[in-house]
Amino acid sequence: xxxxxxxxxxxxxxxxxxxxxxVDDGAIITEGSCIAWLGKDxxxxxxxxxxxxxxxxxxGALVTPGLIDCHTHLVYAGSRWREFEQRLQGASYEEIARxxxxxxxxxxxxxxxxxxxxxxxxxxRACALMADGVTTLExxxxxxxxxxxxxxxLRVARRLxxxxxxxxxxxYLAAHALxxxxxxxxxxxxxxxxxxxxxxxxxxxxxxxxxxxDRIGFTPAQTRxxxxxxxxxxLPVRLHAEQFSDQGGAALAASFGxxxxxxxxxxxxxxxxxxxxxxxxxxxxxGAFYFLGETQRPxxxxxxxxxxxxxxxTDHNPGSSPTLSLVLMLNMACTLLGLTPEEALRGATMNxxxxxxxxxxxxxxxxxxxxxxxxxxxxxxELACRFGHRPCRRxxxxxxxxx
Ligand code: DI6
Ligand code: FE
Numbered sequence: 001x002x003x004x005x006x007x008x009x010x011x012x013x014x015x016x017x018x019x020x021x022x023v024d025d026g027a028i029i030t031e032g033s034c035i036a037w038l039g040k041d042x043x044x045x046x047x048x049x050x051x052x053x054x055x056x057x058x059x060g061a062l063v064t065p066g067l068i069d070c071h072t073h074l075v076y077a078g079s080r081w082r083e084f085e086q087r088l089q090g091a092s093y094e095e096i097a098r099x100x101x102x103x104x105x106x107x108x109x110x111x112x113x114x115x116x117x118x119x120x121x122x123x124x125r126a127c128a129l130m131a132d133g134v135t136t137l138e139x140x141x142x143x144x145x146x147x148x149x150x151x152x153x154l155r156v157a158r159r160l161x162x163x164x165x166x167x168x169x170x171x172y173l174a175a176h177a178l179x180x181x182x183x184x185x186x187x188x189x190x191x192x193x194x195x196x197x198x199x200x201x202x203x204x205x206x207x208x209x210x211x212x213x214d215r216i217g218f219t220p221a222q223t224r225x226x227x228x229x230x231x232x233x234x235l236p237v238r239l240h241a242e243q244f245s246d247q248g249g250a251a252l253a254a255s256f257g258x259x260x261x262x263x264x265x266x267x268x269x270x271x272x273x274x275x276x277x278x279x280x281x282x283x284x285x286x287g288a289f290y291f292l293g294e295t296q297r298p299x300x301x302x303x304x305x306x307x308x309x310x311x312x313x314t315d316h317n318p319g320s321s322p323t324l325s326l327v328l329m330l331n332m333a334c335t336l337l338g339l340t341p342e343e344a345l346r347g348a349t350m351n352x353x354x355x356x357x358x359x360x361x362x363x364x365x366x367x368x369x370x371x372x373x374x375x376x377x378x379x380x381x382e383l384a385c386r387f388g389h390r391p392c393r394r395x396x397x398x399x400x401x402x403x
Contacts, residue, residue, distance in 0.1 A: 001032040003051050006040055009058040009360050012380040014065060014350050020342055022161070028063070030370040033398040037366055051099070060241050064345065064380060065364050066135025066371035066397060067326050068352035071262050071283050071313035073173075074160075075122045075153040076143040078109025080318045080320035084194035093292050093320060094244060097216045103177035110143040110153070114167065119156045125316065126160050128324035130402070133392040137166055137315075138356055140210055142173030146279050147196035150174050154205035165397045167371075168358050171238065172197055175211035175218050175226045190222045194229035208259060208357070212240040213249035220252050227256045236357055242266040243288075254278035260311065260355035264298040265289065272299060276306040281355040283311045284339075284347070286332035287321035300338045310339065311355045312347035327391070330384040341384035370399040 006028040013021035027044050031035040037045060083096050083105070096102050110118070122139075129137060139157035144150040154170050161168030174193035182189035183392045200206050209230035213223040217240065227237045236259045241249030243263035250261045250271035261267075261275060262283035275282055282303050289297070303310055312333045317323040323329070330344040339347065353362030374394040377383060383391070395402045 002054065003036070004054045004056065004399070005044075006030070006056050006058055006063070008372070009061055009063040010378070011364060012064045012345070012347055013038065015061065015363045015365045020345075022380075026063070028364065028370070028372070029397045030396070032128060033370055035364060035366050035368055035370045038364055047195045058374060058396055061393065062377045062380060063364070063372050064133070064375065064383070065349040065362055066373050066395065067131055067133040067348045068136040068356065069134050069313050069316070069348070070138045070260070070311055070352035070355040070361060071285060071315050071335040072129075072137060072139055073142055073315070073317035074125050074137070074139045075118055075141070075156045076106050076110045076318055077113035077121060077122065077317065078106055079089075080105060080322075081148045083319060084123065086192075087293075094216050100180070102216075102319055104180065105144050106143045106178060107177065111149055112147075114325065115152055115156065118152065119159060122156055122160060123164070126164055126166060127322055128401060129314070129316070129326060130164065130166055130395065131390065131392060132327050132397070133375070134166060134326055135371040135373070135395060135397045136169065136171045136353070136356065136358065136361060138171060140171040142176030142210075145174060145177065145179040147192070151200055151205065154200060156226040158205060160267075164396075165400060165402045167397070169207045169358070170207045171210045172200060172206045173212070173260060175223065177212065186222060187194040191219065196228060196296050197229050198233065201235065208237060208238055209238045209242060210238045210240065213247050213252070214240070214242075214244050216244070216263050220247055220249060220368050223249065224336060227253070231256060238262065238355070239249075242268075242271060246271070250280075251277055254280050259357050262313070262315075263288065263359050265294055265296045267299055269302065272302045272306050272308065275303070275308045281307065281309045281311050281351055283313055283352075283355050284333060284337055285315035285321060286329050286336050287311055287323045288315045290336055291322070291333055292320055297337055309351040310343060310347050310350040312339070313352065314343055327383060327389070328387055331387040334384050343382040345380055370396055
């Protein structure tokens with residue numbers, strides 16, 4: 001196993017009780033894909049001679065856990081710039097969706113695209129996120145909305161995980177929008193989507209199941225049926241909940257022990273309490289909040305007070321959050337939603353890992369995966385303080401430095 005030594009860095013481990021888990025002039029020893037030791041450079045254990053050690057001097061740079069983007073819709077074709085113009089002229093996201101645009105427009109473009117075109121576009125997006133320090137990426141389906149098209153999207157996602165120095169988690173989101181061929185037959189569509197899930201799961205394409213529970217999405221009753229199908233297969237669930245209205249989606253998801261509930265602008269007190277009881281992560285998506293010009297913020301103070309873990313993600317998608325920078329989301333989580341810079345970084349690392357059910361990452365500690373990013377910064381708060389910058393210098397994923 002390759003043993004590597006990374007020296008002279010400011011480590012923001014996010015581990016332990018100290019703010020940021022900071023270790024000044026720290027060092028990390030990796031063995032294979034894991035962290036074997038971490039601490040003060042001055043306390044480095046003597047390394048037994050015959051073992052080969054590759055040594056890297058980080059020259060005082062900042063090291064954080066690799067960033068984790070726990071909510072993206074990365075695989076799709078087409079662009080929605082026309083809707084952006086329509087919204088600037090006063091049309092709402094919901095109005096555009098009801099008129100057949102929105103998600104349905106991307107579904108039409110995605111169905112018409114070849115596997116190769118979908119892969120090439122998604123690869124480019126993944127590489128942009130990786131350049132920003134992302135080492136684990138969640139990718140949802142949801143722009144195919146037939147069994148075979150949802151499979152194509154999930155296969156592209158899996159392929160990115162094999163081809164790139166990146167960990168990919170997949171989420172089945174057939175319950176994203178009602179495709180035109182099922183107009184007026186949403187219950188029949190959910191039946192079909194539950195049946196497709198069985199085959200996709202058998203093919204190893206699904207790590208979790210999600211749904212869009214809202215006025216322009218699916219009802220709580222339909223969401224419940226999708227979740228029951230997931231539970232029958234032993235798959236964890238997540239939910240796009242209370243984005244535009246309070247449907248009681250968070251409480252429903254919590255009753256299934258959901259890993260996360262995402263968006264949550266319209267989450268009420270009962271929903272907060274349900275998330276807290278279930279240990280469900282609240283994933284906040286400042287990109288969508290910003291791009292849709294929302295004014296109602298998710299209830300950050302109430303989530304904090306109830307001890308609900310808060311994660312941050314890009315929600316990358318062509319309609320409501322066409323961003324490819326998770327670092328920018330850290331800034332927006334603070335300026336728009338009221339998180340502290342430390343909460344924002346924990347949100348894009350340890351709490352994002354929890355939203356994906358991945359206990360082996362998101363902090364820097366012995367025994368965890370050696371996923372970390374090296375930044376041209378002095379202090380981790382600078383990650384959230386600046387915006388429009390690209391401070392990531394080096395990335396190590398699973399103990400291997402990306403070329
Ligand atoms: N909420 C979102 O923000 C994305 N999906 C969802 O249910 C938007 C997807 C899109 O507009 O294409
Ligand atoms: Fe989303």
